[in-house]
Amino acid sequence: MDPTDTATLRARLVDVLECYHPDRTACPHDGFQAAVHPETGDRYDDRHHLVASARFLANTSLGVQIDGPDWCAAAAEQAAAFLRSAHHDAASGGYDWLVDDETRDDRRVCYGHAFVLLGYARAVEAGFDFEAELRAVANLLVEQFFESEYDLCASEFDADFETGSAYRGQNANMHACExxxxxxxxxxxxxxxxxxIAIARALTVERATDDHSIDDLADVPLIWEHYDADWTPDFEYNRSDPRDQFRPWGYQPGHHLEWAKLLGQIDRRLEHVAPDHEAREWLCDRGIALFDAAVEMGWDETLGGLAYTVAPDGEPVVEDTYGWAIAEGIGAAATLFERRDDVRFRETYQGLWEFARTHLDAPQGDFYQAVTPTNEAVIDSDGPAVEPGYHPIGACLAGLAAFGEDPRGE
Incomplete structure (x- = not known):
């Protein structure tokens, strides 16, 4: 595989889309199910997670934009209809976190609402008439979640937005920025x-911390995952649960890579619409620093792979390599290469694709969720699944933007 060849990247993107073809993933009540076994293709869970439902809309809308499989247009319409009918609560304007045939989790979670906004944005870009839905969820995020004194979003409320959690998290804000x-x-x-831009600055610059003892990164402020209500880092949160699905303890190299990609993408957007914006003075430089920090603290020079989480003293906590983290590394390397034309990002991009091709590519077309430190596949079929190929699709998209032409017209 030549990951700089646009035809190859497009074909790989379509492979991931086809892994979640409606014939395999459509459910009787009109949603799509992300819980597809990476080796057999069997569906193993019928619960619908808001993040997965929104990502189906984002993915299939992108499929339309790239003139991908014919089924994507109808699937995008169906995904949007399912968000409205199954997840959306008209009374509060919010979206339920988890839905199944018998029960539902009606918490209002910023992380999930961020993906609803992303899904509708991708759909509007693809030509669908969802501007009203996009405006509504954007306004909801601002009115209910955004805390202007911090330029960051609260994480979670009850169904009526009456009672909120004291927890604050960087992950939800990273995806709100996206x-x-x-x-x-x-x-x-x-x-x-x-x-x-405000969210990016608040987390990657203003609230980044040097409260760590990683020798080679002594002068690099890193991004902690968990905070209390006034956005003070909480270094004990989930320390006893380092594999929590959404809130693991420790620094996450994968999220540093994801931020590196996002900062580069913001810089590209500003180049088009506001080339003299002051944020351009720091966006790419900070992105490169985060990229280098992720590699320094997470990459295994012997076996390859990127530790999932790292303690403040630099010791790995969870050593498994997650597919999404490698995909974000690919996207970051591609974006930074496109921004700075530095050959080391191109080489890293190619090396990460080689690691993915060798160790993460699963028989059905998606990446494995993770591999162990010795690169054995980790298959978690407990659900509820949230990853219908969103991250490897993003890796392909970033490669197309860097080495060819962004299929979305930028």
Whole structure:
């Protein structure tokens, strides 16, 4: 595989889309199911997670934009209809976190709402008439979650938005930044871009911490995952649960890579719409610093692979390599190469694709969820699944933007 060849990247993107073809994933009540076994293709869970439902809309909309499989247009319409009918609560305006045939989890979680905004933004870019839905969820994120004194979003509320959790998390804000950036691409509404920049600055610059003892990164502020209500780092949160699905303890090299990609993408957006914006003075430099920090603290020079989490003293906590983290590394390397034309990012991009091809490519077309430190596949079929190929699709998209032409027209 030549990951700089646009035809190859497009074909790989379509392979991941086909892994979640409606014939395999459609459910009787009109949703799609991300819980597809990576080796057999069997479906193993019928619960619907908000993140997965929104990612189906994002993925299939992108399939339309790249003139991908014919089924993507109808699937995108169906995914949007399912968000409205199964997840959306008209009374509060919020979206339920988890839905199945008998029960539902009606918490209002920022992380999930960020993906709803991203899904509608991708759909609008693809030509679907979902501008009203995009505006509604963007307004909801601002009115209910965004805390202007911090330029960051709260994490979670009850069904009526009456009672909120004291927990604050960087992960939800990273995806809110991603979603507002996508909303700007779709609408050209400058408020969305300004909010994406504000979130990025607040987390990657203002609240990054040097409260670690990783020798080779002594001068590099890193991004902690967990905070209390006034955005003070909480270094004990989930320390006893380092494999929590959404909130593991420790620094996450994969999230540093994801931020590196996002900062480069914001810089690219500003180059098109506001080339003299002051944020361009720091976006790519900070992205490169985060990229290098992720490699330094997480990469296994002997076996390859990227530790999932790392303690403040630099010791790995969870050593498994997650497919999403490698995909974000690919996306970051591609984006930074496109921004700075530095050959080391191109070489890293090619090396990460080689690792993915060798160790992460699963028989059905998606990446394995993870591999062990000795590169044996980890297959978690407990559900509920949230990853219908969103991250490897993003890796392909970043490669297309860097080595060919962004199929979305940027």
């Amino acid at each position: 979603a507002f950036l996508a909303a700007h691409r779709a609408t050209r509404d400058r408020d969305h871009l300004d909010r994406a």
